[in-house]
Amino acid sequence: MSLTPLLDGPDLREGAEPAARHLARLGPSLLSGPELIDALDQSDLRGRGGAGFPVGRKWRSVAGRQGPRALIANGAEGEPLSFKDRLLMQARPHLVLDGAVLAAGAVGAEQIVLYIGREHSAAADAMLHALAERPATERARIRISRAPVAYVSGEETAAVQFVNRGVALPMSVPPRPFEAGVGGRPTLVQNVESLAAAALIARRGGAWYRSSGTLLVTVTGAVARPGVVETPLGTPVAEVVERAGGHPGSVQALLLGGYFGGWVAADEAWDLPLHPERLRGTGHALGCGVVAPLPADRCGVAETARIVSYLAGQSAGQCGPCVFGLGAIAETLRRIAVGRSRPDDLARLDRWSAELPGRGACRHPDGGAGLVRSALGVFADDFAHHLARRGCAAARPLTAGVA
Numbered sequence: 001m002s003l004t005p006l007l008d009g010p011d012l013r014e015g016a017e018p019a020a021r022h023l024a025r026l027g028p029s030l031l032s033g034p035e036l037i038d039a040l041d042q043s044d045l046r047g048r049g050g051a052g053f054p055v056g057r058k059w060r061s062v063a064g065r066q067g068p069r070a071l072i073a074n075g076a077e078g079e080p081l082s083f084k085d086r087l088l089m090q091a092r093p094h095l096v097l098d099g100a101v102l103a104a105g106a107v108g109a110e111q112i113v114l115y116i117g118r119e120h121s122a123a124a125d126a127m128l129h130a131l132a133e134r135p136a137t138e139r140a141r142i143r144i145s146r147a148p149v150a151y152v153s154g155e156e157t158a159a160v161q162f163v164n165r166g167v168a169l170p171m172s173v174p175p176r177p178f179e180a181g182v183g184g185r186p187t188l189v190q191n192v193e194s195l196a197a198a199a200l201i202a203r204r205g206g207a208w209y210r211s212s213g214t215l216l217v218t219v220t221g222a223v224a225r226p227g228v229v230e231t232p233l234g235t236p237v238a239e240v241v242e243r244a245g246g247h248p249g250s251v252q253a254l255l256l257g258g259y260f261g262g263w264v265a266a267d268e269a270w271d272l273p274l275h276p277e278r279l280r281g282t283g284h285a286l287g288c289g290v291v292a293p294l295p296a297d298r299c300g301v302a303e304t305a306r307i308v309s310y311l312a313g314q315s316a317g318q319c320g321p322c323v324f325g326l327g328a329i330a331e332t333l334r335r336i337a338v339g340r341s342r343p344d345d346l347a348r349l350d351r352w353s354a355e356l357p358g359r360g361a362c363r364h365p366d367g368g369a370g371l372v373r374s375a376l377g378v379f380a381d382d383f384a385h386h387l388a389r390r391g392c393a394a395a396r397p398l399t400a401g402v403a
Contacts, residue, residue, distance in 0.1 A: 005214050005230050006196050012091045016126040019133035022094040029102060029202040036106050037063065040198060042206025046276040048084075048215065049074055049154065049191030050260060050288045055198065058188065061178045062107040065186035071109040072163065072182065073100040075116045075123060075192040076147035076154035079258045080310070081290045084216035084228045085192050089116065089123035092196065093130035099195025101138055102202050107188050111141060115159050118146040151259070151314035152364055156189035158316075169316050170362035193289075217274060219244035221292035222251050234278065238270035241293055252296045253378050257287025259307050260367035262374030263300065266293075300379035301386050304372065305333035311368040319361040325352060326365045329372060336386050346383060350376060 009025050010017050017025075031039050040056030047053045062069055073096065077085040089096055104112050116124045124144060131139055147153040148168050155170040160181045162168040181187025193216055201209045213233050217240055220226040224245025231240055237256070238248060254269045255261060256279075264272070264284060272279060276286045294303060312330040315322045329352050332345050353373045357366040376383065385392055 006088060006095065006193070006200070006216060007091060007228075007230050009092070012087070016090060016093050016130060019094050019130065022092070026095075026200075026203055029098065029199065031202045031205070032102055033106050034063075036102060036198070036202050039201050039206035043201050043209035043213065044277070045194065045197055045201065045209060045213070046286075047191055048193035048197070048289060049156075050079075050258070052276040052280070052286060055190070055194055058178070058190070059103060059107050062109070062186050062188040065108075065178070068111075068183075068185050069107055069109040070111040070113070070182035070185045070187040071100060071104045071107065072113045072115050072156070072159050072177075072187060072189040073103075073192055073195055074154060074156065074159055074189055075114065075120070075127075076159065077117050077120065077288075078147070078149070078151045078154045079260075079288050079290065080151075081220055081255075081258050081292055082218045082288045084218050084289055086117070086120040086123040087228050088193055088196055088216065089120070090126045093126045094133075095196045095199050096127070096192045097130055097134060097138075097142075098199035098202070099190075099192075099197070100142070102199060103188060103190060103195055104141070109188060111182065111185075112143075113163055113182060114142060114144045115147050115163065116144060117149065117153070119149050150316075151311065152316050152362070155362065155364075157362070159189055160187060169318060170364065172360070172362050215274065215286075215289060217289045217291055219246070219291050221255070222246055222295040223293060231274065234273045234275040236270065237272045237274060237291060240274060240291055241270075246293050250296055251293040252298075253294045253300055255290065255292040255294065255303075257285045258290040259311060259371065261285055261287040261290065262371060263294075263304070263378040264374070265378050299337070299382065299392055300375060301333070301382045301392075302337040304375040304379070305330070305337040308333050308368050308372060311364070311371075315364060316362065319359075321356055321359040322361070322365045325356045325359070326368045329353065329356070329368065333372070336383065339386065339389075339392075341387050346376075346387060 037059050045055040075085050152170050153168040158168040158170040160177050177187040177189050214230050217229045251266045254264050256264050309330045312326045335341050353369040356369040
């Protein structure tokens, strides 16, 4: 069966696709309930929020619970380099709603929460308008919750905490959302792109998706046309970068997967397949689907310092390893980047980034530490240059923000 991309249909510049046009274009869902979960298993669809967990297995873990259940459609998208989720909600809101309703039916959820980043007003407006076009029986079960503007807001336990208590605090201790989430009910928290893909699988089947599925990639950095690229699973990184107007010859490294991803040297990155499992096999991760080439004239040490400073500032403030550990790593990186390093700074970074993971109240410090570990390898020569020559001409003022 032919490819049916997530963003197929009307030109994206036309705005949200109306309900009638959406249904005429795609037709009704053919699979639901346990049959849909089986199709998800067959499809090998992986979550697109960052963790890459098998979607069918995640749905099954909630469907097997007793009593009332709930669903959070996660469109918080707090990653500064990612734009795919808000674009999907703005352009194809009914595909997201189809996926949410199908997921709720499959896992037995009575309540659906659309969890949308507070800064993504256009996406929220499109979803609200689309909700008004849905049947009254669906509207009665669905509400919108506006996630606070914070990096950690999109983590699934933070989403549950915000819906329950109005505070987006991530947690690493049980119970997990599938055990007790919204209102204490077993809760499925699923990224909106994953739900949209599930809505296509409900129409085309698991085997179709396994052979013809696509993913949304945000390409930014050293490219002429930054934005969201939809591409078949397994597409080489080089092809996606070139589609966005980038050129391998002008790039020294790529940030793959966003701020919780990792740096990859350019000569290694170009042939990597954009596929969750195949990337994992190479020691890398798709994460939230970000590909950010770093120009050859930019300093990898300074860019890493900038990102880690941002992450340290986004701590939920729940534990020492995050507040002090990630903060100390950020300050050490800053010293090195501006040419004020101390003799043992590199050894400190190596030790701290190895010791920090697994010690926090959530996985926020783990993400920052992983990024630093990748930087120490990819930019080893740059770190040595900074330590020996007290900085470099490529370093820019260190302000929080994107790479």
